[in-house]
Amino acid sequence: MAEVKPQKVSAKVWDENAVARHRIQWCPGCGDFGVLAALKMALTKLEITPYEVLMVGGIGCSGQIRNYLNGNAFHGTHGGALAYALGAKMANPQLKVITLAGDGDTFAIGVENFVHVCRRDPEVLLVIMDNGVYGLTKGQHSPTHGRGMDIKEWSEESPPPFSPLRLALTAGATLVAQSFSGDPKHAAGIYAEAMQHKGFAMVNDFSPCVTYNKFNTYDWYKAHVEEIPAGHNPGDPNAAWDLLNDFDRRGRLPLGVIYRNPRQKKAHARLPMWPEELQETDVRPLLEMFR
Amino acid sequence: MAEVKPQKVSAKVWDENAVARHRIQWCPGCGDFGVLAALKMALTKLEITPYEVLMVGGIGCSGQIRNYLNGNAFHGTHGGALAYALGAKMANPQLKVITLAGDGDTFAIGVENFVHVCRRDPEVLLVIMDNGVYGLTKGQHSPTHGRGMDIKEWSEESPPPFSPLRLALTAGATLVAQSFSGDPKHAAGIYAEAMQHKGFAMVNDFSPCVTYNKFNTYDWYKAHVEEIPAGHNPGDPNAAWDLLNDFDRRGRLPLGVIYRNPRQKKAHARLPMWPEELQETDVRPLLEMFR
Amino acid sequence: MIVNHLKLLVGGVQLRDGVVTVSDILGRIFTRAGLHVLAMERGYASTIYGAHQYDPMVVAEEPPVSWGDPEIDILVALDYDSNPDAKEQPNRDTILRHSKYLKDGGLLVYDSSTGDIATDTLERRGIKIFPIPARNIARDELKRDVVKNVVTVGGLFRLLEFDRDATHLRALLEERFLRKGREIVELNLRAAQRGLEVVESVLKAKTWTDAGYRLEPRPTKGPMLLLSGNDALSIGAIRAGCRFYAGYPITPASAILEFMEEHLPKFGGRAMQGQNERESIRAAIGAAITGVRSMVGTSGPGLSLKVEEFGVSGMSEVPMVIVDTQRAGPSTGMPTKSEQGDLFLVAYGGHGEIPRIVLAPATQEECYTLMIEAHHLADKYQCPVFFLTDLNLSEGRKVVPESFFGQQAVRIDRSTLVRESDLRRDGSYKRFALTPSGISPRLVPGTVGGVIKVTGSEHDERGFVSTDPAIRKAMMEKRARKMEVYLDEDVKPPQVFGKPEGKPVLVGWGSTRPLLQEAQQRLRGRGVETAVVHFTHLWPFHTAAAKPLLEKASAVIAVEQNFSGQFADVIQTYCLVPVRRIVKYNGLPIYPSDVVGGVEQILRSGAQRVRVGVEAPAPVKVSEGD
């Protein structure tokens, strides 16, 4: 697939087969606009065509992104995106499979898929639009709600926030990164790196919800994000962990690729599907064991 | 509840209201026998009565333990145990809620509940009977399958094993421990400590499946487990992490309480349920806002 | 002059234009003025910002029979800019979409901030047009964008000759803003006054003495409330002693969760936002095990994810009230559109066979009363009780007298629970005792002197797992027996309006009752006498009450907001009478005219099935979010 480039991959290509720009139904200023811009940049830079892309959207404001740019897209159940992506990639390794979902979708209802896909390590990119809330259902707390807040007492109903990066590392993701949609150019660089990773890549993107999260705003993020130091070795899991500890201690949020360590994996071809590949299936060898 | 001790809590008490010993349907030598013995020791030691206990069983060979000793018990869906336990404890904080489940139940189908309950931190003890397989469905790989094996190449179908302790730490469990059912006395001490923890306590117990796991046997565990050094400070999350790194590096499996760090939590009373508590509910104050 | 009898519709761009703000102010003030408000349909999109939103509202002196037809008397268009997709003019989205439903002689109020628009065709229909540059007034004159909605409200009140001294408006503004400072209140009142002035200048310029509609306050006996079905059922649950609630956010059930989170703790209860659909119901089951009355609420997709837990509740005999605020499926479907498409799921969903009860309230009042019944039934029969509302009933609001909530004597009967004092200490207690009624006295954990083993696998009387064929058979029959008792003791027969003998009978369930009653009246006006048979107790199906009724009909016609006529199928199964169907599944409410047309078509042509809703009101096709 990748060798066929039937259309010039310019930034404009991404507006075809997509919802018209003026019909995008995000709130003005929503962080997801930045993610959309960054995605287009990364795809354009890597000269990926819309034909070879399969975007799997979560359910939420964020998941709508799949219809806001060109490329094949699927959207099933809330929380299920990564599992569909896994199956699609296993079936057709030539597809560029990108999962685009919210923090609620990924870490609340979808956390089981997240944990298991980290272990399975398909060559799938996940971009999480992390806004600390359930945007689409009008602002309830997501698992990352409370980031940066100074809360002293917890309850079962209101537990402390959750660390996407640490969970990804622990569960076995082979690329773990973080970006900020307030700086789409920088984010695009991270996405592009993650898109080329031979394994499961998670990018947690801080994508402010201007309507329902009045705490983790653009300004708040600007005051708290910090690029990963140049000397950081993403190949070393301990270095990754230490980096997170260091940033936590300083109350800062790292941007960049924190961990990258591809795993030795079995290669697979696209699964047979056309009649000419299937017509002559000979099941006789399967019968012998029943004699 | 806890103040009423209507029957002498001797070890024998645990055999009442339970499946007769000779009817226990575990394979002779199954590690779960050790867990059963250790549980009885810990409960007896703490003078807990069967009346105040609520055991929530997973589905699997392991989950059957709930019927093999006295005490209230519940068992619903595969993977759901922790979520039932959460609700029960929230509703009646006087109950001693103990969740008893397999590694498949907890980390495959039930991992979402595990992650979320770690965050929510109810005063619930979880004992995992970790045998690396799905015993009850005849030996398929569980998420901890492959422990100690030297595998070089992975695939989506056969991913690397999964670390219960690290996941618990990352997800926010406030007590994380590990035990070995091959040494029930030692395990009982750990259970007893975990039972007194004011928050969510996870004990991962190595409980060999003599029928389906021919790799992680008693002997294998005996050769690999090692008690946590006396100087370890379980109150320090970094120390816990370092300890795991150190044991991993040495190819050893730690036994004992790795982490213990109770969280500041809101106190709750038992929820009203009797007619005398509910009869006079006055909803008029709720109506005013609709005027 | 039409007095105290109109339908108005407020439209605009979602989140931006304040549609809900305006309709809230109107609804609340009309209610306080003793008028009856019924605002059942809530037109919004499953995106937060930018889609078209509209709120229709019937206002009348007497409680309206139903929400009526799409025709409206007054259209209030809050959007101030043009729709770039629309070739046609006038190009305000709200006007494009809804003006065809404006009655001749009706009124159009629109925000003319970006300029007046061409309205000749409307004017030719006798429609009176009131351009108000509300946004400009707010922004340029009053320097506060947000007061634009109050400008419009002020204009509207003037049109309707309502609240001329702004007593009601002032009271409301003071309630809301006084704590922010009197200036805010005054600013808002000035905004209203400016709206009023604009309307007066239009009236004057057009030399109209009035707009043709008037709303007059009416005296009431005691305070009146404007509340939604979700509000009413939440209050009902609290009254019924529900003290644990769990839900995962989902339209249109989220409001229940938010209500419970805010208010349940005041009654000693706890409400929890689940981290997913399964955690919610499992935690609720966990709470129920301990004896607490417990409930979950969700909508279609969330219900599908809970199916395995229906079986847990049924098999382990742990009571559970499950609210399903139905929305249009399947799958993610149309999250903000109403439908009655989940009946099959609640009646038949789940592997194997369990006892279960399905209730469906018809009105906001029944959301309250039937919810109290739901908790009682769950407790008594120790099984899942489904409570089926739908988006329009759950989110739609209606005026109900406050006194209504005091009328209902509520007895909390927990006689199926065993207390410590009831317990014989000989260890003879059996959680799943095989009783004649199938109902086994229920002990909760923590009771000194007794221990329970509760399990989702088949079990013996003590709760130990068993596959002994005789035990299995006895236990299946025990559980099923509970539903026989329910059919003897607790089920309510359908409500019957008119006499079914020899007549076409309109059958409905849940939220369609008002609609059927209005259709019946209209059909009577057209010389067609029908009966209406309406069910709130859907499952187990009450064959003994329904069959004799329906067998007498000349034709049984089920009216349902779904594709297949799910309840019609249930009736066919149990009554063995053919059921014709009028079905609608385009996301819009069923209108009385749909039913009138459908019935006439059936009587004329003998049609088995009429699919109504062919004509769609939306002229512009726009893709949305989820």
Add this chain to the structure above:
Amino acid sequence: MIVNHLKLLVGGVQLRDGVVTVSDILGRIFTRAGLHVLAMERGYASTIYGAHQYDPMVVAEEPPVSWGDPEIDILVALDYDSNPDAKEQPNRDTILRHSKYLKDGGLLVYDSSTGDIATDTLERRGIKIFPIPARNIARDELKRDVVKNVVTVGGLFRLLEFDRDATHLRALLEERFLRKGREIVELNLRAAQRGLEVVESVLKAKTWTDAGYRLEPRPTKGPMLLLSGNDALSIGAIRAGCRFYAGYPITPASAILEFMEEHLPKFGGRAMQGQNERESIRAAIGAAITGVRSMVGTSGPGLSLKVEEFGVSGMSEVPMVIVDTQRAGPSTGMPTKSEQGDLFLVAYGGHGEIPRIVLAPATQEECYTLMIEAHHLADKYQCPVFFLTDLNLSEGRKVVPESFFGQQAVRIDRSTLVRESDLRRDGSYKRFALTPSGISPRLVPGTVGGVIKVTGSEHDERGFVSTDPAIRKAMMEKRARKMEVYLDEDVKPPQVFGKPEGKPVLVGWGSTRPLLQEAQQRLRGRGVETAVVHFTHLWPFHTAAAKPLLEKASAVIAVEQNFSGQFADVIQTYCLVPVRRIVKYNGLPIYPSDVVGGVEQILRSGAQRVRVGVEAPAPVKVSEGD
């Protein structure tokens, strides 16, 4: 002397005693000898070790019509110790449970290692008893515990005068053990010889010339196979071009997963053990999106957890074959007992309304052929296709000639897929084009020149989200239209045996067909002429074929292995004829005598519903695991 016609049952303690080992050896060798074996019921517990296990098996010269009644000719009790719960004697569990079903004149073989037991009452019934101290012989004489099963087999073969020169046994042992060394083979043969000797000494002591039963090899045309429903359906799926399979382990579907994991990669496919029920089906849907024929398999609890994905497949029009190997529910129910309790779930499960097809094979052969059809239908109609087997059919084994699998011409028709060459490059391709058949040509991602947007929300022809009422209506009708086409072009009518006119008609579905045919024969023998109408294509219900048939019957009697008579309800819904029911739900298979008795009761008393299976075979009540 009874030749080539018997039912035997092997019982013992699960895992410990080798019940499956023995029945496997017997089944395989009888098959090779040209006999027909039918071993449908598999009696085991949902624990690994220690429960009672039993395997009944019919062996005959011609293919047996069905599995027959519980009565057995030969009982083989492998358990060597006593049941501590049993007050009664003899106290071997297997004998306690099953000896009452031993026919007078039948045979009992038991392990007498811990001593002979009292068998006078059996002997009084003319039963010949053969105590074999198999365990002692194995342990003490042969020094290898495991060969005890072969001792018993050797004894049994001697009794049956079968394989006297041990040719078959030797061949089997060599296949299995030769790579471990010839000594093992010889040791086993010696074990068989010892069993033979013990039996001979009993015969001699009792002065019996023979045991009264004999099995004689028969010539066959080509090799015969002994395979299970799960084996057959897995092979069928591979033949049909299924190249992705996902499943989460669950009884009785795990065997499909294991088969696929082992064999699918040889055909270029991939099989995946899901980490849970949802991951399985979602990954399978993901694979299906890319165009691969894809399947999942599970049983009741797993199916309940997949319900939301039914809607995804239906709404997004992604084909999916879903195997449900039904077991007794509800909830965890009885994981190792068979039932037909999931029909409602597959037909009605899920919020909202989707097109779906439900198929249910009756035999191992149909597991193969119908599975090929299932994949074809999923592909053509782009919706979920449910494949309903049950535990007995899935795990039960039957002799099928190997040539059967070559007979079926299989054409892989993927004409609903769009290829790159079919694609016009003008961007006009629409994934959800509104076609007259409702079937839209399907493009898969990766095709140069076309892009698809596939969504579980309501959408327009291009797949963009829409709630436009007209689009919604058109899309609901498009999807529903596919099922009209299916009913025109692909559904198969029920199979009819006998003439329904004026006669009682026995209706069944899925695995009960053999049973109904045997019951029909027996009823005929008792002077009651019936017809049998059996369905494999259950949903959408084929009213056009069924109604005329059933209306002619003097009584319609559905025979189902569930509580409520789920298919009977479906028939009532669609045919409006009253359906009587013979139902069984105690975990045991329905026996022909159940049906004969049920029909006679219905004809005698006019009963609406007969619940069979009152008498339970288990004398000892023992709690089990899950």
